Amino acid sequence: MAFSCTRVGPENHSRFGNRNSGKEEGVSASLKPLGLGFIGSGRIAQAHLQAAKNLSDRVRVVAIAGRRRDRAESVARQHGIPAVLSDYRQLLRSPDVDAVVITTPNDSHAAIACDAAKAGKHILVEKPMALDTPSAESMVRAAEDGGVTLMVAQSRRFSDAVREMVRRLPEIGEVFRVHIVFCVPFAQPPTDWWRSSAQAGGLVVLLQGSHSLDSVFWWLGRPPARVFATGARTNPAWEGEDEADIVCTYDGGVVATVHLSLSTAPPIHEALVVGRQGQFRLVERPAGPPFENLYRLEKNGEVLMDGLQTPSLYTHQLREFGEAVAEGRTPEASGREILSVMRMLDAARASMRDGQPVAV
Ligand SMILES: NC(=O)c1ccc[n+]([C@@H]2O[C@H](COP(=O)([O-])OP(=O)(O)OC[C@H]3O[C@@H](n4cnc5c(N)ncnc54)[C@H](OP(=O)(O)O)[C@@H]3O)[C@@H](O)[C@H]2O)c1
Numbered sequence: 001m002a003f004s005c006t007r008v009g010p011e012n013h014s015r016f017g018n019r020n021s022g023k024e025e026g027v028s029a030s031l032k033p034l035g036l037g038f039i040g041s042g043r044i045a046q047a048h049l050q051a052a053k054n055l056s057d058r059v060r061v062v063a064i065a066g067r068r069r070d071r072a073e074s075v076a077r078q079h080g081i082p083a084v085l086s087d088y089r090q091l092l093r094s095p096d097v098d099a100v101v102i103t104t105p106n107d108s109h110a111a112i113a114c115d116a117a118k119a120g121k122h123i124l125v126e127k128p129m130a131l132d133t134p135s136a137e138s139m140v141r142a143a144e145d146g147g148v149t150l151m152v153a154q155s156r157r158f159s160d161a162v163r164e165m166v167r168r169l170p171e172i173g174e175v176f177r178v179h180i181v182f183c184v185p186f187a188q189p190p191t192d193w194w195r196s197s198a199q200a201g202g203l204v205v206l207l208q209g210s211h212s213l214d215s216v217f218w219w220l221g222r223p224p225a226r227v228f229a230t231g232a233r234t235n236p237a238w239e240g241e242d243e244a245d246i247v248c249t250y251d252g253g254v255v256a257t258v259h260l261s262l263s264t265a266p267p268i269h270e271a272l273v274v275g276r277q278g279q280f281r282l283v284e285r286p287a288g289p290p291f292e293n294l295y296r297l298e299k300n301g302e303v304l305m306d307g308l309q310t311p312s313l314y315t316h317q318l319r320e321f322g323e324a325v326a327e328g329r330t331p332e333a334s335g336r337e338i339l340s341v342m343r344m345l346d347a348a349r350a351s352m353r354d355g356q357p358v359a360v
Helices: 010-016 043-054 069-079 088-092 106-118 133-146 160-172 209-220 313-327 335-354
Strands: 034-039 059-065 083-085 099-102 122-126 150-153 175-185 226-232 243-249 255-261 263-275 278-286 293-299 302-308
Touching: 034 043, 034 088, 034 313, 043 059, 043 069, 043 313, 059 069, 059 088, 069 083, 083 088, 088 099, 088 106, 099 106, 099 313, 106 122, 106 133, 122 133, 122 313, 133 150, 133 335, 150 313, 150 335, 160 209, 160 263, 160 278, 160 293, 160 302, 175 209, 209 243, 209 255, 209 335, 226 335, 243 335
Parallel strands: 034 059, 034 099, 059 083, 099 122, 122 150, 175 255
Antiparallel strands: 175 263, 226 243, 243 255, 263 278, 278 293, 293 302
């Protein structure tokens, strides 16, 4: 089924329901693919573009904007995108663009998303949602005022293995421990903005912690009461921290720990979820091509799933975004939901700075 989508402009936002008003005014009868405008043409854009290709009966990439025109043109040629623009504001004026996929550096998400909301475009924005909670709140307000969907690309919510684990969490009783290790090897930054603490918002806490703290929040069903974190910079190639340990404590003795690293070889990405009546272990391994992963899910040592995630996380994620837009409903990992994760990230960075636990 194609997404049932109409042209979105200030004149017809309400076709998708305005989340402020709580009104859902139904979905258009016309079956037209969702017109996507890509803002950013770098590494992660490739994963989203491949996802769009996988969903070509439902979405159409109609334009791409990047600062370096040659790079955006080359990506446009590779993916058959008809319009290339040097300024994302031009893309926001295009009537063919119903929704934007924002794949730019961390420090630009909030401003671009607010501009997109004002232009009446639905928004899928890369994680971390923003550099801090106040910026993220401004994005939620702009989206709600504009009556547009705002979803954060918390891609790791979309593997079949993690969804199976979450579906089966009740089998292990009350969860009282989550332990996540997310370590990757980067001798050099894969892209320039990683060098700048201001652009990245520190480094590993926002880059990887935005995935891991979202998992903690999602699996335990609530934010922690307090966060304590330590971090270190071990590589002069960047200004921010490349090692961090985060401890999230909940009332009642529930604890989640997260170890993050950009300087650990070989990579290791695992989660242990411990309940009163059993445990799940989730292992993610790189599959070879960038942003493709293998997953293994175990319950009490028994292997439940093991293999390549296909279609990609980004395909499932884009499908959820398109369906939420078409149905006028709140998407998974909505901007409002991810505000809780932003508060956890802010608490972690404040704790790292001050050496004290921080209330969330
Ligand atoms: N979900 C995941 O697992 C995952 C993985 C990787 C990255 N990410 C997130 O994705 C985002 C991008 O990361 P990346 O590694 O793809 O970075 P990247 O390779 O450096 O790509 C960033 C792109 O944004 C463009 N850009 C920067 N400022 C812009 C602006 N004002 N207007 C239009 N385009 C602009 C750059 O254009 P030029 O090429 O012209 O400079 C470049 O094309 C980050 O927020 C990152 O955290 C998520």
